[in-house]
Structures are given as structure tokens and as C-alpha cells.
Amino acid sequence: MPELRKCxxxxxxxxxxxxxxxxxxxxxxSTPDDTDSSKCPLCxxxxxxxxxxxxxxxxxxxxxxxxxxxxxxxxxKFPALIxxxxxxxxxxxxxxxxxxxxxxEVIIESPSHxxxxxxxxxxxxxxxxxxxxxxITTLEADPRFRYVLVFKNQGIPAGASLTHPHSQLIATxxxxxxxxxxxxxxxxxxxxxxxxxxxxxxxQELSAGDRLVYENDFFVAFTPFASRFPFELxxxxxxxxxxFREATDEEHxxxxxxxxxxxxxxxxxxxxxxxxxxxxxxPNPVPRAGKPSYWGTLAYDFHWHIEIIPRLTKVAGFEWGxxxxxxxxxxxxxxxxxxxx
Amino acid sequence: MPELRKCxxxxxxxxxxxxxxxxxxxxxxSTPDDTDSSKCPLCxxxxxxxxxxxxxxxxxxxxxxxxxxxxxxxxxKFPALIxxxxxxxxxxxxxxxxxxxxxxEVIIESPSHxxxxxxxxxxxxxxxxxxxxxxITTLEADPRFRYVLVFKNQGIPAGASLTHPHSQLIATxxxxxxxxxxxxxxxxxxxxxxxxxxxxxxxQELSAGDRLVYENDFFVAFTPFASRFPFELxxxxxxxxxxFREATDEEHxxxxxxxxxxxxxxxxxxxxxxxxxxxxxxPNPVPRAGKPSYWGTLAYDFHWHIEIIPRLTKVAGFEWGxxxxxxxxxxxxxxxxxxxx
Numbered sequence: 001m002p003e004l005r006k007c008x009x010x011x012x013x014x015x016x017x018x019x020x021x022x023x024x025x026x027x028x029x030s031t032p033d034d035t036d037s038s039k040c041p042l043c044x045x046x047x048x049x050x051x052x053x054x055x056x057x058x059x060x061x062x063x064x065x066x067x068x069x070x071x072x073x074x075x076x077k078f079p080a081l082i083x084x085x086x087x088x089x090x091x092x093x094x095x096x097x098x099x100x101x102x103x104x105e106v107i108i109e110s111p112s113h114x115x116x117x118x119x120x121x122x123x124x125x126x127x128x129x130x131x132x133x134x135x136i137t138t139l140e141a142d143p144r145f146r147y148v149l150v151f152k153n154q155g156i157p158a159g160a161s162l163t164h165p166h167s168q169l170i171a172t173x174x175x176x177x178x179x180x181x182x183x184x185x186x187x188x189x190x191x192x193x194x195x196x197x198x199x200x201x202x203x204q205e206l207s208a209g210d211r212l213v214y215e216n217d218f219f220v221a222f223t224p225f226a227s228r229f230p231f232e233l234x235x236x237x238x239x240x241x242x243x244f245r246e247a248t249d250e251e252h253x254x255x256x257x258x259x260x261x262x263x264x265x266x267x268x269x270x271x272x273x274x275x276x277x278x279x280x281x282x283p284n285p286v287p288r289a290g291k292p293s294y295w296g297t298l299a300y301d302f303h304w305h306i307e308i309i310p311r312l313t314k315v316a317g318f319e320w321g322x323x324x325x326x327x328x329x330x331x332x333x334x335x336x337x338x339x340x341x
Numbered sequence: 342m343p344e345l346r347k348c349x350x351x352x353x354x355x356x357x358x359x360x361x362x363x364x365x366x367x368x369x370x371s372t373p374d375d376t377d378s379s380k381c382p383l384c385x386x387x388x389x390x391x392x393x394x395x396x397x398x399x400x401x402x403x404x405x406x407x408x409x410x411x412x413x414x415x416x417x418k419f420p421a422l423i424x425x426x427x428x429x430x431x432x433x434x435x436x437x438x439x440x441x442x443x444x445x446e447v448i449i450e451s452p453s454h455x456x457x458x459x460x461x462x463x464x465x466x467x468x469x470x471x472x473x474x475x476x477i478t479t480l481e482a483d484p485r486f487r488y489v490l491v492f493k494n495q496g497i498p499a500g501a502s503l504t505h506p507h508s509q510l511i512a513t514x515x516x517x518x519x520x521x522x523x524x525x526x527x528x529x530x531x532x533x534x535x536x537x538x539x540x541x542x543x544x545q546e547l548s549a550g551d552r553l554v555y556e557n558d559f560f561v562a563f564t565p566f567a568s569r570f571p572f573e574l575x576x577x578x579x580x581x582x583x584x585f586r587e588a589t590d591e592e593h594x595x596x597x598x599x600x601x602x603x604x605x606x607x608x609x610x611x612x613x614x615x616x617x618x619x620x621x622x623x624p625n626p627v628p629r630a631g632k633p634s635y636w637g638t639l640a641y642d643f644h645w646h647i648e649i650i651p652r653l654t655k656v657a658g659f660e661w662g663x664x665x666x667x668x669x670x671x672x673x674x675x676x677x678x679x680x681x682x
Contacts, residue, residue: 007567009526009538010519013665020669024610024678027571027653080659080667093545094538095566131388151658159657168659176663178351185350197350197435204434223434226348226355230368269365278662309661312368316500317492318421318509320650321619322517324354326360326421337365 002081003099004174011185013174017080018326034163037113041077042164045110050074054105055134057127072108073135079104080170085145087173103139103171105132107150110165116272117154117165118263125256128167129247129305132279135169136245140284144296145171147179147283150244155274158311175283175295183278183298190301196240198303210332213339215263218254223331223338230329231270231338233262233308242282242302262308265341270310277308343422343441344653345515354515356441358421375504378454382418385452385503392413395446396475398468412468413449414476417476420445421511428485428514442485444512448472451506457613458495458506459604466597470506470588473620476510477586481625484511488520488624488637491585497653516624516636523621526640531642537581537646551673555602559595562603564672564679571670572611572679574603574649583623583643603649606682611651618649 003016034040041049047065055073062068075083081102088099109117109128117125125328136148152167160166175183189197193230205211205222213233221235235258237251247255266275280298319325344357382390387407396414398442403409403526416424429440450458450469457588458466493508493610494500501507516524524575531537545562554574555562562576578592588596607616623640660666 005567007565008530009524009542010567010568011526013668014569015665017667017669018671020667022571022669023673023675024572025612027611027614035428092566093549094542095545121564147663149659149662153657153664157655159655168633170659170663172663172665174665178662178664178667180351181352181664189349201350201435204436208434225433226346228345228353228354228355229363270368271366273368276658276661278658279664297382307662314498314500315656317617317619317650318490318511319639320617321490321519321621321648322488322511323515323519323522324356324513324515324517326356326358326361328358329436330357330359330362333362 001085002079004098004100006096006097008094012177015080017100018077019082020078020080024084035114038162040113040162040164042106042108042162043113043239044069045074050106051077055131055138057130067111068109070124071110072129073131074106074108076104076106081172087171096321098173101144101173103142103145103169104150105135107135107169108164109167110138113164115165116263116267118260118267120165120260122253122256122260125260126252129252129255132167132169133247133252135244136281139169139171140245140286142171144173145284145287146175146286146293147172148281150279151283152277153274154276155272155311158274158276160274179280180295181284183283183295183302186303187301188297193266196301198236198305202236202238206282211335213249213335214258216254216257218251219258221258223335225331227327227329227331227334228325229309230327231266231310231313231334232331233266233338235259235262235308236303236304237305240303242299242304244279244281244304249337259306261262265338266308266310266341269337270312274311275308276311278304278305342426343420345439349435349437353518356421358441360423361419361421368594368660376455378505381454381503381505383447383449383503383507384454385410388413391447392418393635396472396479397592400415408452410452410601411465412451412472414472415447415449415507417447422513425603434670439514444480444483444486444489444508444510448476448491448510449505449510451507454505456506457604457608458493459565459601459608461506461601463597463601466601467593470593470596470629473508473510474586474593477622478551480510480512480588481627484513484627485514486625487516487627487634488513491620491622491623493618495617496652499615499617503614520587520624521636524624524636524643527644528639528642537642537644539577539646540581540619543577543579552676554606555599555624556653557595557598559592560599566672568668568670568672568675569666570650571653571668572607572651573672574607574673574679576600576603576647576649578643578646581644583640583645585620585622585645588645601649603679604681607649607651609682610678611653614651615652617652618647621646621648
């Protein structure tokens with residue numbers, strides 16, 4: 001059974017993913033090339049190669065776990081956290097631990113094996129966003145979970161183990177530390193100024209203009225001033241709201257347009273480089289004894305957004321030791337390359 | 342000129358390393374294979390291929406920047422931070438920035454091209470540790486610098502760009518966030534308990550025993566309870582002291598024995614996998630107006646140590662979004678493999 005463990009010095013939690021355990025020699029084994037789709041378990045027609053689906057956008061009169069879907073969500077076959085059981089907390093001397101209860105799901109973004117998200121039609125991307133929203137809404141109702149993190153690993157160097165276009169989500173029984181950090185700071189700012197720090201940031205980026213890459217009536221995409229990585233990109237909704245699941249159908253459509261635009265620009269400028277993206281949304285409003293949780297209360301000052309990280313540079317000893325990132329590409333320059341693409 | 346920039350939402354500083362700037366297409370270029378030493382600028386006899394040395398362990402009667410050295414320290418040819426100039430701080434709306442003043446040096450661990458640190462003789466490793474200590478002592482006297490971070494990237498996937506055995510150091514004009522985090526927590530613990538959290542942790546590891554890998558009279562090496570990565574290893578001195586530069590010659594010798602032992606075990610079990618290690622030491626005791634700086638004052642509750650991170654798993658979207666690490670290898674199992682090697 002997986003475990004969560006906490007380091008008392010850095011306050012970092014880790015997930016000991018025993019369902020994914022390996023022997024020492026297995027780590028160096030390279031990921032198999034599956035550009036040949038014949039063995040891909042995520043393709044249409046291979047529905048029995050995955051655990052039974054938990055959600056799908058299906059054509060009328062098709063049965064679950066059969067062909068006829070546009071987007072399909074299934075539990076991860078090798079989950080980092082498992083969904084059966086209770087969250088049991090315990091301490092061992094200095095250490096804290098918890099049973100590894102959660103959810104780990106795969107959002108299959110298309111029935112076809114080789115289409116990149118950047119190349120999909122807008123309605124298809126909207127269906128992917130619909131699936132994110134549905135699954136977040138369902139999972140955040142589970143009182144065991146504190147957060148639902150949606151992310152995408154595009155390309156083997158970015159951590160993908162399958163070529164077939166897919167995103168993932170992991171629901172965790174704790175609020176992750178980076179989420180806490182952003183929440184805590186946006187809450188402090190709001191208390192002090194009665195304004196959202198993300199709204200202020202967006203206003204500054206719109207007025208400076210030199211880091212802007214894309215904007216429409218609902219979304220703004222820019223390379224952040226303190227980009228950790230070359231060509232890092234943030235997408236923010238203009239409307240201040242904390243939860244991604246509050247986004248309307250119109251916002252989904254405009255986000256699909258924005259996402260397709262910036263991913264296509266990245267693809268063109270960086271020649272199909274691997275990337276990760278992460279949906280930053282507010283934590284689950286888990287009620288405890290009828291009241292929202294501490295982190296759930298802070299949520300109202302948050303502003304959901306998406307962070308895209310192209311994987312061009314290596315994280316090395318300096319970054320592991322300092323938490324400081326060395327970025328050789330000024331974001332103003334990166335934005336210029338992307339605007340001109 | 343390089344710049345430091347701060348994200349107001351996450352409080353992360355980044356280094357915009359303009360001296361290392363690239364065009365978009367250059368990121369994908371693979372690192373050249375330099376197992377052939379003929380073009381290596383770090384080899385003995387190629388002293389004019391590097392900036393002039395700032396320190397060397399030399400045979401008697403040899404001149405600087407000529408052959409005859411055992412360990413040699415030179416400025417990095419493509420530094421992330423530069424040492425000429427003043428630290429100028431400024432704000433731009435929401436953002437904070439600073440001129441990119443610092444030091445970035447390369448510690449060449451051996452005159453010979455293909456020797457791994459794990460395979461060096463003990464006296465040679467002692468000379469490397471001597472170089473760390475000398476450079477930290479010199480650089481921390483510079484009032485512009487808040488911290489000196491020593492690290493090693495072993496192998497291309499771990500971020501090394503040269504095969505020749507070397508470590509690096511970067512002196513920064515800010516206290517890095519991970520250093521602050523460890524300091525803040527060890528200080529809080531000390532205030533509450535009148536004990537060092539690292540000393541307590543070490544006692545618990547020694548008494549549990551299942552994560553222990555190596556011990557001698559001066560040092561203990563173990564796989565931490567909340568290991569972020571498979572085969573992560575920490576080396577702690579038994580004696581509570583904050584600054585690595587306070588280590589005695591005897592401690593250097595015992596640390597060399599410990600380092601060689603655990604690196605050899607890792608090499609054997611993981612078949613020469615890439616790794617990073619980072620020296621965690623207390624920040625510079627920079628006096629300001631005759632008083633130690635805030636972080637310098639906290640330093641006394643710190644306990645210096647070395648963290649070794651084998652690079653076996655990929656950091657992907659989930660880790661970037663959460664700060665939570667998924668580790669498929671229980672540290673108890675990893676320690677067993679290493680003890681038996």
C-alpha cells in the first residue's frame with residue numbers, strides 16, 4: 001500500500017508509490033518507443049487494456065468501455081495513490097505518515113494515437129477541459145481528498161511513458177506545498193490590499209506588453225517576469241475566480257483557443273520540445289464539522305491559472321540545493337519569439 | 342549582465358543568466374561526448390583553456406596556471422552570476438530585482454580526465470574537501486554575498502556539461518529559499534526543544550537502523566525516511582556544527598572515507614547512474630552595521646550535511662505543480678541494497 005511521508009526538516013511530503021516499485025537495475029531501462037500504436041492501451045478499440053472508465057464523452061448509443069468515445073478517463077494502471085481505504089494518520093518519532101489514499105487517473109485526450117493537443121480541433125480540446133472539470137467536481141466531493149491536481153506530461157523527457165495524447169490527475173489527502181505557498185501569499189496580499197495579486201500581475205503584464213504572447217476577451221497568456229524556465233508560459237482567466245470548475249462553457253471555448261494558440265507557437269519555435277503543464281486551482285472546499293477547512297477558506301483569494309513549462313534545460317545540483325532556477329532565456333525575448341511565430 | 346528576479350506570488354527568485362543565453366533552436370542540441378580528453382579544458386596541461394585559477398593544491402615549485410596541481414579552482418567560463426560590480430536592488434511594480442552579482446567557480450577534482458570521485462584515493466578526496474572549505478571561507482568574507490552553495494553534477498543527465506571530474510560553487514547575493522526553509526525549521530525546533538532537529542533525526546536513524554548505510558566515528562550516512570528520490574542519501578557529521586568550514590582535518594579525512602564508501606555503493610548498485618550532491622551549510626555570517634544578518638543569526642541552530650540525489654526518475658507535471666515527490670523505492674529497501682553492495 002502506498003504511503004505519504006513527511007520530512008520534519010523541510011516539511012516536504014513525499015509519496016512512496018509501492019505499486020510502482022522497481023528493482024535498482026530497472027531504473028536505467030529506457031522507455032520503449034511506442035510511436036507504433038499497435039500495442040497502445042489508450043487507443044480506441046483497446047478499451048480492455050485499461051481499468052474500466054470513470055467518465056467518457058461518448059457518441060449516442062455506445063456502451064462504456066467500448067469504442068465510440070472522444071475523450072475517456074480511466075484509473076491509472078500503476079497508481080501513485082490508491083482509492084480504496086481510509087486515510088490513517090500516524091507518527092513515528094520525528095516522522096509523520098499517512099496511508100497513500102487518493103485517486104490517480106488518466107484523461108485520454110483523443111481516440112487517435114498520434115495527434116498532439118496543439119493540433120486538435122477546438123471542440124476536441126473543449127471536451128478535454130470538460131473532462132477536467134467533471135472529474136475535479138466529482139473527486140473534490142470525496143471528504144478524504146484535499147486537492148485534485150491536473151497535469152500533462154508531453155514527451156518522454158517530460159515524464160510521459162506513453163505517446164498517446166493524455167493528461168493525468170492525482171487527488172491527494174493533503175494540500176500540496178506549492179498550492180499552500182501560492183494560496184498563503186495571495187491571501188496575505190488580498191487582506192492587505194483588498195485586491196487579487198494575480199489580477200494585479202495580469203494588469204501589469206497587459207500594460208507592460210513585452211511579455212505578452214496571446215490575449216482574447218477571456219484569457220491572457222504571457223511569459224512571467226521571473227520565469228524559472230526558458231519559454232515558461234502562464235495562462236490566466238481575466239475574470240477573478242478561484243476554482244477552475246467554476247469556468248463557464250464560453251470560458252472553456254476561449255481557453256481552448258488560447259491553449260491551442262500558445263501550444264502551437266511553442267511547438268513551432270521549440271520544434272516539438274517536451275513540456276509539462278499544470279492546472280493551478282484552489283483546494284477542495286472540504287467541510288470539517290460543517291465548516292470549510294483552513295486552506296478551503298483561503299481559497300476565495302486565489303485565481304486559477306495554467307502554467308506551461310517547456311523542458312529545455314536540466315535541473316541540476318544548484319537548483320536542488322537552492323530552489324533558485326537558472327534561466328538563460330529572458331522572458332521578454334521568449335515572448336518576442338513566440339509572438340513572431 | 343545577469344539579473345535576479347523574484348516572483349511576487351511564490352516568492353521564488355530566479356537567475357536570468359544572460360551570459361549563458363541561447364537561441365531557441367540551441368536548447369535541443371545534445372551535449373557533445375567528451376570522453377575523448379583531447380579537447381577537455383579541465384585536463385592538466387590545458388590550463389590556458391580556463392580563466393586564471395583562484396586556488397590550487399600544487400606540487401612545490403610549480404607556477405599558477407601551469408601543470409603540477411592535484412586540485413584546481415577556476416571561475417566558470419559561462420557564469421550564472423558575475424563577480425564584478427555592486428548589488429543594486431530595485432522594484433518594478435509588483436516585481437523585485439537585483440543585479441546578478443555573485444561568484445561561479447569550478448572545482449577541478451583531479452588532473453586526470455576519467456577518474457570518478459568514487460574511485461579516487463582518500464587523500465585526493467580530502468584535497469577536494471579542502472578546496473571547498475578554502476573557497477567558502479574566502480567568498481563568505483565578501484559582504485555582497487549571502488550564501489555559498491557547493492554542488493556536484495555527475496553525468497550529463499544530472500546537468501554536467503563536461504566529463505572531467507569537477508564540482509561547482511555559486512555564491513549568491515540572497516539566501517536561497519531551501520536554505521531558509523531548513524534554517525527556519527531547525528531554528529523553531531531548537532527554540533522549542535533546546536535540541537538540534539538534525540541531531541535528533543540522526544539519533545532516530547541510528548536507533549532504527551533500517552535506513553543506515555554507513556557510519557564511522559565522525560559521520561553517518563542513511564537514506565532519509567521521506568526520500569524524494571530512489572536511493573537519496575544524506576551524510577551528517579555526528580558533531581553538531583552549523584558551518585562546513587568549521588570541519589577539522591580529521592573530519593575531512595573521515596568524510597572522504599564516508600563519501601567514497603557511499604558513492605562506491607551507489608555506483609555498484611545503480612551501475613554508474615548520474616547523480617547530484619549538494620553541501621548544505623549555514624549561510625554567511627554577513628555583518629550588517631556590525632551585527633550578524635537575520636539568517637546568519639539563525640545559523641547556530643543549523644547542522645551542516647550533504648545530500649546525494651541519484652537521477653533515476655523524471656520530475657514531471659505532478660512534481661512541478663505540487664512540490665510533492667513520487668518515489669517508487671522505499672528508503673529501507675534502498676538502504677538494504679546499498680548495505681549489501
